[in-house]
Amino acid sequence: MTSVAFRTDLTTRAAYVSDASIYRRVPAAVVEPHTVEDIREALRTAAERGWPVTCRGGGTSVAGNAIGDGLVIDTSRYFNEILQIDPQARTARIRPGVVCDALRDAAAPFGLTYGPDPSTHSRCTVGGMVANNACGSHSVAWGTAAENLVSLKVMLADGREIEIGADSCSDPVLEDRLRQVRDAHLMVLRTELGQFPRQVSGYGLHYLLPENGFDMAKVFAGTEGTCGVITELTVRLVERPQATALAVLGFADVFDAAAAAPLLRRPGVYTVEGMGADLLAALRSRPGRETAGSELPEGGGWLYVELGAGTADEAGDAARSLVDALMREGRILDSVVVTGHDEARALWTIREASAGIVTRLPDGGEAWPGWEDSAVPPEHLADYLRDLYALLGRHGLQGIPFGHFGEGCVHLRIDFGLGTEDGVAGYRSFIEEAAALVARHGGSLSGEHGDGRARSELLPVIYSAEALGAFAEFKAAFDPDNFFNPGVLVDAEPIDQGIRPGPGIRHFDLTPVHAFSRDGGSFVSATNRCVGVGLCRSDVGSMCPSYQVTRDEVHSTRGRARILAEMLRGESVTDGWQSKETLEALDLCLSCKACSSECPVNVDMATYKAEFLYHHYKGRLRPMAHYAMGWLPLTSRVLEAIPGSARLANWILGFRPAEELVKRLAGIEPKRRMIHFAPVTLRKWFAKRAAAIEAEGERPAVVRSTVMLWPDTLTNFNAPDVGQAAVEVLEALGYRVVLPQGQVCCGLTWHSTGQLDMAKKVMSQSLDALEEALSQNLPIVGLEPSCTVMLTHEITELLPDDPRAAQLAGRVVTLAELVAEHDGAWPFGVVDAPAISQVHCHQEAQGTYDPDMAVLRKLGIDTDVIGSGCCGLAGNFGFEPGHFEVSQALGERELFPKVRAKGESTLVLADGFSCRTQVQQGTGVRAQHLAEVLRGALSSEAGGQSVPQGVPVEG
Template sequence: MNDFARHLCSRLPTARIDLTTRAAYTSDASIYRAMPAAVFEPRDTTEVVTAVRIAAEHGVAVTCRGGGTSVAGNAVGTGLVLDFSRHMNRIIELDPDGATATVEPGVVLGALRQHAATHGLTVGPDPSTYSRCTVGGMVGNHACGPHSVAWGTTADITDRLELLLADGRVLSATRGGSGDANIDLRLRQLRDRYLAALRTELGRFTRQVSGYNLDALLPEKGFHVARSLVGSEGTCAVVLGARLRLTRVPPARVLLVLGFPDVYAAAECAPMLAKAGALTVEGLDAPLVEALRSRPGRAPGLELLPSGRAWLYCEVQGANDAAAVSDARRLARQAGVPGRVTTDPGQIAALWAIRRNGAGTATRMADGRAAWPGWEDSAVPPKRLASYLRDLHFLMDEHGCNGTITGHFGEGCLHVRIDWDLESKHGMASYRNFIAAAGELVVAHGGCASGEHGDGRARSELLARTYSPELLGAFAAFKNIWDPAGVLNPGIIVNPVPFDADIRPGPGRDRLELPLVQRLHADSDSLARAVQRCSGVGSCRDASGTMCPSYQATKDEVHSTRGRARVLSEMLRGETLPDGWRSKQVRDALDLCLACQACKSECSVNVDMATYKAEFLHHHYRFRLRPRAHYTLGWLPVLARIASVAPRMLNWLTSRPTPSRWLSVVAGLEPRRPLISLPPQTFRRWFARRTRSRASAPESGTVVLWPDTFSNFLDPAGAQAATQVLEALGYRVALPDGPVCCGLTWYSTGQLKVAREVLARSVRSLEGHLRAGRTIIGVEPSCTQALRETAAQLLPDSAAVRSLPNQVRTLAEVVAGHQGPWPFGRLNGSAVLQPHCHQEAGHGHRPETDVLARLGVAVDVVRTGCCGMAGNFGYEPGHWEVSRAAAERGLFPTLRAASPGTAVLANGFSCRTQIGQSGVRDIRRAEHLAQLLLRALPSGSSGAHNGS
C-alpha cells in the first residue's frame, strides 16, 4: 500500500494520504467504517483515469464518493476513495427545449434543481439529502425520493452515462449499447441466458432496487445499458458524467398533511392516494415527531401537524392554487381523517423540514438512546405495506427493539432507525439475528431489503435470501463483464462482505474516555457518545444553511462538522490516531472550526462541535505551551483591563504601521488584521460618572445590565445606549457588583479551568440579583448565550447558574416584550442586520426583527450565518482566507448592495469589527440595536447624562 501511495502522489500531487483526511473519510451516513489508503479529489477526467489506472496496477480497490450521504456503507473503502464533489461539479449543459441536463458526477442535486427551476424544470428523483447529495451518488445507489411516485426514479430519468472502466477505457452508455461492441455482445448473451429470471424476479414493483438493474437490458426496455448500471454502486464502472431527463414543474402545488390514528392506517391509505394522483405520499410516525420535540431549540412546523399518531404528506398539483387546493380537499375527504391543506411557502417548508430531516433526527430517540440505520430502506409492493409494518413491529418487539419510521408510503418503501445495541458482542449477535429475520420477512411480503440507496455493505449479503441462485449468477456475470479484476468497490452486491463486519459503533470502539471538564448532560458526560451523535447525513455540507462556514469556504470534507466528528471518533477509538488528546491530526481538523455553534441548532441531532473543540484544546495543550494567540486572545479581558489605564498610548501604537506590525508579531496575531483601538473611557466609568435621570422608584422595576469585556473595554457605545433605552422604558439599571466576565475568550481557546473560575466568580456577583428575580440583560450576544447555556456545562452544580436561562435576556427580547408605554418613534428607514451566530444557535433573531418592524425599519437579514470573525478565530494566524471567505458568502455582498444611508446592525463586537474591516465603501459604521433605539427616542426622553 505504501508503494501505491508513493506512486499516486508522484503522479497526482494533490492526492491526500495524510491521516487527518483519511480519518475524515472513514464513514458515510451508515454504521460502517473503513480507513482508506488515500483520498483523491479529481479536477477532470484525465486525473480520474490516471488515479484509477494507478490503483488497478497496484491491485488497490477504488470507491467513488459524492456527498457521502450513503446509508448502506456504499461509499467507504480501504483503498482509494475518489471524491467528485469538490471539483467535478459542473453543469455542462441544460437544454430547456429537450428538457435534459448533462452534468459532471459531483454536481449537487440541489444546485441542478435550482438551475433547472429557472426554466420551469426540475429533477424528478429528490431524496431528502438533495441539498448535498450528488448526481453521481444518485446514479450509484439508485436514488428515488418523495416525488418518484409520480416522476420516476434515477433509472427512469437516466439517458446516458459517461463511464471509466478499471482498465482505462472511457465509454458512453445509453439506450442500445455501451459504446463497446464486445461488451454489448456479452451483455446480450447474459440477458438471453438469464431471460426468465430477469423477467420473473426483477421489475415486480417500482421500488425493487436490490441487486443490479438487469431488467433494463430486456428487449422490451430497449437494451438500455446506461439504466442497467444505475444502482451498481460503482462496482462496474466509474461514472464521469450523466445526461438526465428533466420534469416540467406543475403550474401550482399545495401540500396536504393527513393525520392517522396509527402508522398502519396511514400505510393502508397510501396506495389509494398514490393512484389518485398525489405527487408525493410520504409517511412518518409518532416516535419520530416525539424525538424531534425532545430536541433543544426551535422545531418549527410541529404545531402545523394535524392530530394523529402518524402522518402522510401529499403534494397535490393543479392548473392554479385554487384547483390544487380543491383537489387536495377531495383527497382529504377520500382519506376520511383530519388534514391540513396549505399554500403558504413558509408553512410548507417547515412541514417538509420535519420529513426531510428525519434521517438525522431519527438517530436519537426521544429519551436520548441512539438509533441506527441498519434496516433502512426495505420495500414491498404498496398494497402489502400495512401488513409488512405490523410484522416488522412484531419482530422488533420480539428482539426488544424500538424505532422510528418514515418513508415513501405510496411506493411501499420504509426508512427505519432502530435502537440496537451495537456496542457489545451480545448486542451485535442480536443485531445479526434481527437483520437475518427481517430479510426473510420482507421477502415473505414480496419485497426486498433495498427500496433505494443501493445494497452496500448493509444489504448485499441479503441478496442470497432475496433472489434465486440463477439470478445471483447473472449478477456475478454482469460484474465480471465490466470489472473482471474486481477493483471497483469490492464486497458490494457480488461476493458481499458480511453485513455485521466493520461496524463503526462496534464493540470496544472507544479506548480513550477520560474525565471531561465540561458536563455533557445529554450524552452521559461522554465525549465518545457526543461525537457518535453524528449520523453522517451531511446537512453540514448544505450550501443554503449556516453550518460549517469553513467547509463552505474550502469545500474540504475535513472542515465539515461530519469530517471533524469522524476524526474525533478515530482519536477516541485509539487505533489509527493513537496519540489521544495530543493528536496533531485532530488539532488540524479542528483548527478551522469557527465555533459558530450553528451545528448545535441546525444539525438534526445537535452535534456541538464548538463544545468538543473547547474540550479537546483544553486537554491537547494541558501542561504545554500554547500558540501565542491563545494567550493574547484568551486573556483579552485581563489585557484589556490593563490597557484601559492608558488607552491613548495603546491607540498611538496601533495606529502606526511599524509598531502595529511589531505588536501583531509579538502577540502572535494575524498580521493582515488591523489591531483594535480602545475608547477613551470604559462603560463602567461612564456609568459611574453619569447623572442618573430616573427616579429612585422606577416604573418597570430594576434590571441588571451585564458589562461584558467587549462592551466595557472595547466598544461601550452599545452598553451606554442600552442603559438609556432601558431607562426610557421605565427601568432602573444596575450593574453586577465588581468586575465580571463570562469566560468566553478562555473557553474558546480551550483554557477551560480558567474559564470556569472566572465564570464562577462572576456568577457570585449576580446571586443577590437572581434571588430577587431580576432580569439580567446581555449586550454582547456571545456572552449572553454563554450565560444561558455554556455556563451549565462548566458549573453544573451551581444553583445560580441553573437559574440563568430563565433570567438572562437580550435587549431586544426585553424591548419586544415590554408591556408598558412605547417611547420610541418611527424611523422609517432600512437596515442590514447581521445576526450573531451564537444567538442564532440559541433563541434566534426574531425579537430584533419584531422591534425593527415596530420602528418602521425595513430589514435585510444576512442569512448565511457567521460573519467570519468569530471572536478570536479571525485574529489567529492561518485563518485570514477562511474568515474573509465566510464573510463573502453573504455579509459583504449584502453590504455592497445596500443603499446609501442604510443602517448596519450587528449586536456582536466581532461582527462589527469584521464589517469595519470589510473594505466596503459608502456604508455606515455598524452599530448595536441599542444605538438605533436610542435614535428613535424623542429628544430628552433618554435622560440627561454625562460623558456619553
C-alpha cells in the first residue's frame, strides 16, 4: 500500500492531456511528489501496473515531451525547494520543480542569476529546462542549460538514486558503460555533435569526450525524461551585470536582421534576438493592441541587443557606440536605445509574448507548433530564413519566424490544417521537407526544448546510422526497459500520431449563446486558443488567481481549457455539457477575466464558464446560490416595491440565527456575512431630490451638458451613497445628471451564473429603456466596474444583432474618465493623503485604471495599487459554498495585509462593491469609491482635506 497520492480521477487526467505542443496523451495517473521517497514509491507502483513514466515541470514543452499515457510525475507543485545558494562557488542546489524566476530571485541578493531564461521563465521549471536543454535570450553570453549544469542526482527505474557530474558517477557500472559508448563512437561524436551552440537535437554525447571532461551531468541535459527522474540539481550561477542597456535595431527586413545577428556576438553583449514585421502585425491584430510596438524603431525586421556594464551610463554608451558603428556601415535603418527598466520591459514584452501571439495569425487563423525550434549555424541564418519562407509559400502556409538570431535559432508557428486528413498529410510533408532544408544548412531540428514527439522521428535526416546507434546505446545504459518517456528520441513515435486538434474528432453538436465573434462563432475554436504556453501558471500579473492559491493544474486557465477541449472531443470526457469533470474544473474559476487580456492569445475563461453553466443547467435544477445571487436584481426590486421591506430584511439579518437560516436556505457560504439593503434606493433619493429642487425653483448657474448615470443594481439598492456622491460630483463639474426612465440592468449576475437567456432578456429591456438617451448620444456614466465591462464588452457578444448594443457600448464611460477629461473649472481641493487602491479585476482586464490614477494624482493622493489582481470575492464566487478558503487566501496575498498595516490617514479605495465587501469582511475597514473621495474633496481647501478615512466598521 503506497502513501503516495495517485490522482487517477478523470478531471485531473484530462487537465494533463497536453503541454504546449500539438500532441495529446491521456495519462493513467498523475502524481505530485513531496519527497525523493515519493518518487521511488511512484516508480515502483508504475512498474507494477505497467505504466511508462513521464516527468513534467511547468508543462510548457512545445515538442510533446511532457505528456504520456502512463504515469505523469509533476514536480512543480511540491518538489520545488531551493536547498542552497552558494555565492562563493556561484552555484545553487535545488529540486527540479523550482521555477526559473524563483531561482533567479533567490540568487539576486548576491548579485547572481541563473543564465538560461526562455520566454516562459516565469513558470517553467529548472528541471524541465535541463531535461529539454532550454536556453533563452541570454544564451549568447551564458549558454544552454547543459552548459550551466554542475551535477545531478537521478533516480533510475529500479529506485536507485545516483549522482553524476564532470568525470564522476556514483554508479561505476553505469560509468563504465558510458565510457564504452563514447569510445565506440569517438569519430561520430566529434564530427556530428556539438558543431554549433544550438545543436540540441538528439543526445549531447559530445560532452562524454575527453576534451569535454567526460561530463555525465551535461550529457544528461537534453535527455527529455527518457533516462531517469531528476531528483536534485546543482547549477551554475552567473554574475549579473550592474547595469544594462537595450538597443533595438531596425533593418529593412527580417533577412537583413538575420545576416547582421552573428556579427553582434561579442563581449559585453547578452542578447541578440530577432523578429520581423509579420510578428508585429500579429500583435496588432489583438483587441486593444492596435498601436502596440510604437516604441520600435523604423524597419521591417528588428534585433534586440542587450549590453551590460558597470553603470547605466557605461551600458548606454556601449549600446550607442554599437549603433553608431552599424549605422556607419549602412546595416541598420533606425534604432532605439533605452537604459530604464520600464522602457526596456515594454520592448521585451513584445518579444516575450511571441510564443503566444503567433498562435493566432493577423487574419485570425490558428497557427501551431511543430517546426518550432530549428537552428542553424548563425552565419547561415539569413539564407535559411529565405529558404524557409519559400518553403512555406510552396506549401501555401503562413507562419511568423522569430527567435534567438544571434545563435541561429528560429521559432515558428504555422497554420497547418490539422483538423483534416489532408491537413495532417500536408503537415508531415512540410515537416519532412523542412528537416531536409535544415540539414542542407548544417543545422539541427531543435535549437532548444528538445525533439519530443514533434521531431524525434526525423533524427535520421540529420544524423548518421552510427550516431543513432550511439543514442540507442546511451538510452539503454540508463533505461534498458524503455520505462521512461517511450516514443521520444529513441524508437520514436511518428510525428503525426496522436495530434490533439487532429482529424476524426467527434465534437457534439452545439450552438453557443455567445457570438464568439473573434472565433468565427465557434466554441471549439475559442477553446483551441489555449496552446499551453502556461502564463496562467505564473506569479507575475493577476492571472490565474485560483491557480496562484491552489497550485493545481486543474485550476489553471490552461487546465480548464484542456478539460473543456476533452469535453468537446467526447473521447475521454464523454458526458458533453453534463460533464461533472468540466463543472469541477470550472468551479474555482473566479470569472475575473484576467486571462482575457493577460493571456497572450486572450483565452476568456469567464465567458467559457458562463457558456458551459448555461448548457449544463439548461432544463435542470440549479444550485440555490445561482438563484439567490443570480436573481439579486429582481429580489432587490421586490424589496424596493414594498415599503419598509428593506428595513425589515436588514432587521431580520441582524439576528445571527436568522442570518444563518437565510444563508442555509439561499445556498450561501456559511462563513460569509450577508449584504444589507439600503432603506432608500438611489432612484428614490434622486427622484425626491429632483422634486425638491423643482419645488424650490433652484437651477445651476451653468450646465455644460447632460450625462446619464447608470443606476446599477448594487449602487441603486445596496450602496446608494456612492451614487449620491457621483451625482454631487458631476453637478459640481457643471453637468446635468439624469437617470434612465425605466428599470435597467447589465445582466451581470445572470451572466456569471450562466443564466444567459435571462441576461439577454434584461439587456434587451435595458436597451428599450435607453432609446431616448441613445438617440441623444448622452454619455452614460458607470460606477460599478463589472457592470461597465458588461455594457462595453459582453452586451455585443450576447446581442450581436441588436445595433443598439454596440451603440450603448460606445457611450459608456467611467466616472474617472469623465473627471480626468474635464477641461473646465476644477472644483476639488487637494486631499494630500496616501491611499491603497484595489482595482476591480474586470476593469483591470478589459478597461483601464489610468484615468483614475490621473484624477488621484491631481487630488494629491499618493496611491499604492494592489498588484495581485482579483480581491478574491468576485461577485457571487465568494458567496458560493466551498469557495471561502480560496477567496480569503486571495485577499491575504496582498490586499488584506496592506489594509491592516495602513496608517491612520491612509485611504482605502475600491470602486467595486464586491471589493469593498471583501475588504470590510476581511479586515473590518470600510473602503471608498472614487465618487466618495471626490465628494469629500469638494469641501476641501487647498492644502487640507476632509475626506473620511478608511475606518474600522462592524464586520
